[in-house]
Amino acid sequence: MTRTGSIPAVLERAKALVGPSLRRAVELLSPELRPLAAYHLGWCDADGRPSADDGGKGVRPALAILSAEAVGAHQAYGVPGGVAVELVHNFSLIHDDVIDEDAERRHRPTVWSLFGIGRAVIVGDAMQALAQQVILDPKLLGLVPELAGDDLSAASAARCIADATAEMIAGQALDMAFEAVPTVDVEGCLAMEAGKTGALLGCASSIGAVLAGAPEGSVAALKRFGVELGMAFQAVDDLLGIWGDPVATGKPASSDLRQHKKTLPVAAALAAGGALAEELAGLLCESRLEERQVSRAAGLVETLGGREAAGEEAERRLGSALAALEDADLTPSAHDELVEVARFVVDREH
């Protein structure tokens, strides 16, 4: 990961705070599954040797922590939420790699390609269950009981996790269905992305507030912020999935086009209509694209305005996310850090 001045300090702070609890949670997995989760999270290599890499950017833990602070609660209230959201996010990545038959992620072999499909399926299942366990019983994480919510707020947070997980899965199912159809409209694409990415970021951005027992209005505003930010995040992801630098993303160039993903730039390009859109639709029906066809498809998406449309959508959603923050009376420092994280997510290059 490139370390520039633009990385918000809260990402490191959240990692330092949530990281140990996430490791403690993974320790609760059975000895057969623990090494697979640790490998996927970047904590060790395929042989179990500790690794310097510490996984992803940590956006979700940061949002969970900030959502507690934003309603005036101690940051610790966000910890079980941050752990649960990271577990759900990573279980979905492990299963998505099985579903998409992706052999590499973050420049390393994916779990299924290293340990087999069966073990990738079961470790993902275990991580989904573990997310609920740590939310419903934060004692498992060894946290100070005074800085954990009561049973009622844990039940609300568990509902928040279960609902977001269900929406995320529904979005992924729609994404899979889109791969098999010739064309998808922008509206359908946005609905899919709201599920696939919006739901879990909405959960991450409000779960600390839920655990702290914050009033419904604040929770709703934070959730709206997260859902909109998720949409911006996904629009950027869609751009990187076609025009991202393979060295930075760790995926082949235009990998989304190779997999016939009907992402936002593609849906917007197809909506432009005309002969070029028909040519693009034709290419996306090919069972396997050759290199020159991949380049041609990417060029067509750009010419047809798909790249610009997705960029605009990212900016618009970022605007909506920031506007949502103004609907609640949030702690100023946490408010400012949420804004900083949001801008970072939209400006990232991988």
Next chain:
Amino acid sequence: MTRTGSIPAVLERAKALVGPSLRRAVELLSPELRPLAAYHLGWCDADGRPSADDGGKGVRPALAILSAEAVGAHQAYGVPGGVAVELVHNFSLIHDDVIDEDAERRHRPTVWSLFGIGRAVIVGDAMQALAQQVILDPKLLGLVPELAGDDLSAASAARCIADATAEMIAGQALDMAFEAVPTVDVEGCLAMEAGKTGALLGCASSIGAVLAGAPEGSVAALKRFGVELGMAFQAVDDLLGIWGDPVATGKPASSDLRQHKKTLPVAAALAAGGALAEELAGLLCESRLEERQVSRAAGLVETLGGREAAGEEAERRLGSALAALEDADLTPSAHDELVEVARFVVDREH
């Protein structure tokens, strides 16, 4: 399914009570996933046409209902628990079939073999999340609020589901690990089976009581009953996995031996030691067994006392299950029906 006079009436009663709520829960899945769940549950064929079959025996819903009645609560308290446990059980079957590469279940193609691995993975994921959703928010099932537990008991029930799911998955992971090792001792095998089958039956047998807010002592006794019953259930399953009639079980004869499963009869046979046990261990190391080797292995397990040992274990566990019921002051009619279900589970032939 053979319908004889010995099938407890409560199984039909529980199906009539839990069935409609289970269907309502499955309706909450996204349109892409609903048909796969309905197919797996036996409600429709591969093309979505309604089917006469109504899935499994319904032991788990019956236990959930009875566990509410056993503590003097209305049977309705058991419904969300019955739905959630059925969802967890069936998600695990769908994923187990992917993991074991089983092409048939209950005389029909498995979900992955019909719809592909990716869709089988994601529908299972969705069913796991759905189980938590219906427990945490029984309004989703359209149940009368007066006959549903409060938020606190819902949180306890959600913990019960999450813990049982995690234990079940850990047991399955151990089962997978056993396939790759030459020998397993009886103790290790029983630990695996306690996770794989005991945990979820323990949850099914107590969740109605949890939802009804019953005292801890009653919940613990019912849970112990279920865990022991699960162990008896699994011992019978292990016997059927080697000596079951393929027409009744819907699986090839000795299917467990073909898959190198180290089940209880095998572990007990290997523990006998001597030349025959070494021959059995050798056969179980073959990458692929020929028909005559499968017969020889089954014969060896029997000669070495594995069949008898598993039968005795089933009876012993049934005894412990029934004894656990006496530790709590349960409603007599529900108590008697729990005994009836327990005997049915151990006497079944498929």
